[in-house]
Amino acid sequence: MALxxxxxxxxxxxxxxxxxxxxxxxxxxxxxxxxxxxxxxxLRGKTVINLFYEASTRTRxxxxxxxxxxxxxxxxxxTSTSSVVKGETLLDTxxxxxxxxxxxxxxxxxxxxxxxxxxxxxxSSVINAGDGFHEHPTQALLDMFTIRExxxxxxxxxxxxxxxxxxxxxARSNVYGLTAMGAKVRVCxxxxxxxxxxxxxxxxxxxxxxxxxxxxxxxxxxxxxxERQAAGLFPGVREYARLYGLNQVRVARAAKHVMxxxxxxxxxxxxxxxEVADSTPVILEQVTNGVAVxxxxxxxxxxxSKTET
Amino acid sequence: xxxxxxxxxxxxxxxxxxxxxDVLVSNGKISKLGKPGSxxxxxxxxxxxxxxxxxxxxxxxxxxxxxxxxxxxxxxTTGTAAAKIGGFTSVCCMPNTNPVNDNRSxxxxxxxxxxxxxxxxxxxxxxxxASRGEELAEMGELHAAGCVAISDDGQPVMNASMMRRAxxxxxxxxxxxxxxxxxxxxxxxGVMNEGIVSTELGLRGIPRAAEDVMTxxxxxxxxxxxxxxxxxxxxxxGSVRMIRDAKSRGVKVTAETCPxxxxxxxEAVRGYNTLAKMNPPLRTVDDVAAVKQGLKDGTLDxxxxxxxxxxxxxxxxxxxxxPFGIVGLETALxxxxxxxxxxxxxxxxxxxxxxxxxxxxLKLDKxxxxxxxxxxxxxxxxxxxxxxxxxxxxxxxxxxxFDGWKLRGKAVHTIVGGKI
Numbered sequence: 001m002a003l004x005x006x007x008x009x010x011x012x013x014x015x016x017x018x019x020x021x022x023x024x025x026x027x028x029x030x031x032x033x034x035x036x037x038x039x040x041x042x043l044r045g046k047t048v049i050n051l052f053y054e055a056s057t058r059t060r061x062x063x064x065x066x067x068x069x070x071x072x073x074x075x076x077x078x079t080s081t082s083s084v085v086k087g088e089t090l091l092d093t094x095x096x097x098x099x100x101x102x103x104x105x106x107x108x109x110x111x112x113x114x115x116x117x118x119x120x121x122x123x124s125s126v127i128n129a130g131d132g133f134h135e136h137p138t139q140a141l142l143d144m145f146t147i148r149e150x151x152x153x154x155x156x157x158x159x160x161x162x163x164x165x166x167x168x169x170x171a172r173s174n175v176y177g178l179t180a181m182g183a184k185v186r187v188c189x190x191x192x193x194x195x196x197x198x199x200x201x202x203x204x205x206x207x208x209x210x211x212x213x214x215x216x217x218x219x220x221x222x223x224x225x226x227e228r229q230a231a232g233l234f235p236g237v238r239e240y241a242r243l244y245g246l247n248q249v250r251v252a253r254a255a256k257h258v259m260x261x262x263x264x265x266x267x268x269x270x271x272x273x274x275e276v277a278d279s280t281p282v283i284l285e286q287v288t289n290g291v292a293v294x295x296x297x298x299x300x301x302x303x304x305s306k307t308e309t
Numbered sequence: 310x311x312x313x314x315x316x317x318x319x320x321x322x323x324x325x326x327x328x329x330x331d332v333l334v335s336n337g338k339i340s341k342l343g344k345p346g347s348x349x350x351x352x353x354x355x356x357x358x359x360x361x362x363x364x365x366x367x368x369x370x371x372x373x374x375x376x377x378x379x380x381x382x383x384x385x386t387t388g389t390a391a392a393k394i395g396g397f398t399s400v401c402c403m404p405n406t407n408p409v410n411d412n413r414s415x416x417x418x419x420x421x422x423x424x425x426x427x428x429x430x431x432x433x434x435x436x437x438x439a440s441r442g443e444e445l446a447e448m449g450e451l452h453a454a455g456c457v458a459i460s461d462d463g464q465p466v467m468n469a470s471m472m473r474r475a476x477x478x479x480x481x482x483x484x485x486x487x488x489x490x491x492x493x494x495x496x497x498x499g500v501m502n503e504g505i506v507s508t509e510l511g512l513r514g515i516p517r518a519a520e521d522v523m524t525x526x527x528x529x530x531x532x533x534x535x536x537x538x539x540x541x542x543x544x545x546x547g548s549v550r551m552i553r554d555a556k557s558r559g560v561k562v563t564a565e566t567c568p569x570x571x572x573x574x575x576e577a578v579r580g581y582n583t584l585a586k587m588n589p590p591l592r593t594v595d596d597v598a599a600v601k602q603g604l605k606d607g608t609l610d611x612x613x614x615x616x617x618x619x620x621x622x623x624x625x626x627x628x629x630x631x632p633f634g635i636v637g638l639e640t641a642l643x644x645x646x647x648x649x650x651x652x653x654x655x656x657x658x659x660x661x662x663x664x665x666x667x668x669x670x671l672k673l674d675k676x677x678x679x680x681x682x683x684x685x686x687x688x689x690x691x692x693x694x695x696x697x698x699x700x701x702x703x704x705x706x707x708x709x710x711f712d713g714w715k716l717r718g719k720a721v722h723t724i725v726g727g728k729i
Contacts, residue, residue, distance in 0.1 A: 089625070091626060112511035112512050112628065113510065132512070172511065196508055197505030
């Protein structure tokens with residue numbers, strides 16, 4: 001059964017059933033990437049465009065591989081080398097691409113709302129690969145997939161997200177997704193990095209990291225953007241690492257089976273110490289699962305049903 | 310041209326007139342008022358205003374006419390045409406044109422372009438040169454050229470010392486200073502009100518404090534200098550509170566709000582609606598309630614539109630990149646009358662906000678229906694149901710969040726200087 005909407009713009013408002021369906025579908029696609037011949041004919045003949053207005057290696061490669069492993073034709077457009085530098089508008093760019101009859105357009109943009117803007121004006125399916133501070137739905141889906149795979153469930157788990165929540169689309173999507181699936185979410189960061197009303201979205205707010213990670217099943221560390229120091233959001237990496245960085249001592253306060261996650265790329269020694277980063281294989285597992293989850297999303301948006309693999 | 314307006318109900322708060330009277334207009338002035346049927350109709354164009362209210366011409370003291378420099382958004386011709394349809398007989402145009410109206414040549418250009426305009430145009434000059442906030446503009450020259458007030462609207466005068474000196478200097482000419490209250494460092498790159506909606510949409514927010522700190526500062530400076538201060542586009546409960554308090558202490562401060570600040574909240578931005586993007590931004594239900602209360606109790610003296618036309622292309626695309634502002638001339642009266650229908654304001658109070666008070670604050674000889682006054686008259690049908698149709702606007706720009714709104718009450722005749 002396909003997804004309820006032609007697009008995947010965000011996790012907010014998604015029914016837990018739909019999230020479960022994507023995760024279950026991703027599980028079947030994960031096998032494909034383990035095979036010698038990493039290909040299924042599922043999306044053969046379909047055209048997928050990666051329209052990335054923001055630089056990305058990880059996410060774009062992940063989407064590209066996902067599309068190719070489904071046998072789709074995948075094209076990458078990075079706007080720094082496209083007609084956008086000549087001043088072409090977002091809509092004109094997207095319409096031109098659609099005129100070449102593309103089935104799925106994957107959009108990453110620094111402005112929140114850009115994928116939604118396109119979704120209402122294009123017939124193609126639009127997948128949000130990250131828009132401003134708004135959402136990064138496939139990241140949250142792969143995070144939930146990873147947690148479910150390792151810990152067997154999502155419901156009832158305590159998940160802590162630490163870092164610059166205010167500027168994080170990954171945090172927002174995860175708060176929406178995890179609460180929809182019955183997990184308890186805590187967000188932790190300095191007040192300067194906590195957006196107003198985050199408690200009303202369903203997260204428990206903490207300023208004290210030691211308190212926040214107490215008994216946690218999952219700790220998700222967000223990357224600290226060093227430019228935020230100039231804006232006065234924090235006084236420096238030394239204090240930030242001391243108060244909000246994840247090190248061995250802090251990790252010991254969480255549950256014994258705790259999973260440490262990071263959407264990448266990591267600032268070693270800032271939000272996560274090298275010892276912790278290197279002692280957890282989950283971070284790389286997230287990357288592997290990313291391809292499977294994105295394959296699932298593209299498959300379901302194309303109206304696929306599970307039996308076709 | 311002679312005009313006889315008969316059977317209308319006069320709503321002339323300045324003269325405390327609230328009764329059925331006929332009005333005779335001749336040579337651009339109100340020549341006579343009389344009991345219904347008592348005035349001769351010979352040689353007159355007759356307007357039957359039965360069932361309607363006859364009010365002094367509405368005055369919008371905050372309009373961006375965009376000329377010179379941004380004629381693709383609006384011109385003095387199209388902007389005043391929009392104003393007249395909206396029931397306005399006079400508009401004051403802000404100086405953030407290109408070039409900025411910080412000298413006599415731009416003021417005279419605007420007045421020359423306005424000679425054939427549909428309403429009267431009163432230019433507002435800049436406080437500082439090019440509104441850069443660094444040096445005073447030549448206020449004496451602007452005053453002599455015909456500016457009725459000064460403002461750097463579009464942005465605040467961030468340097469408190471500069472604002473203090475501008476206020477002191479304004480006293481030479483008894484010039485009104487209109488302040489755009491915003492601490493632009495606090496508002497930063499914000500694009501909507503900071504709160505739960507901005508968090509959900511992932512958009513940078515402008516905290517209410519960005520407006521409040523400047524309202525507080527400018528009230529303080531007005532107290533220090535004794536200048537006449539008018540606070541533009543009040544949007545927050547905090548500003549309303551401070552203005553109320555300042556007035557009770559006798560500070561020479563007046564204030565205006567805009568129809569969108571009593572008609573919409575930040576929820577209108579959902580879906581990344583650029584037609585709901587303006588500065589100051591739409592706020593919360595508490596702020597809307599405070600603005601309505603401020604209008605009711607007289608804290609807010611004026612309803613002005615902050616009419617800010619922008620081309621459709623500019624308002625398309627990414628929310629972050631869209632310019633701030635919405636048009637307002639053709640919906641202001643309808644939205645204000647909604648407050649009358651909701652018993653927030655009486656019709657008399659509404660006319661004070663839209664005509665009497667702007668005239669008093671700007672020291673214009675307008676806002677009344679006295680015999681001998683300029684024949685600026687707005688005839689209002691309080692009960693006509695109509696639907697806002699942006700595509701039919703006389704304004705060159707259609708950037709309004711009210712498209713499709715069903716409103717009740719509008720101006721059916723607008724007489725400017727005795728001309729229909």
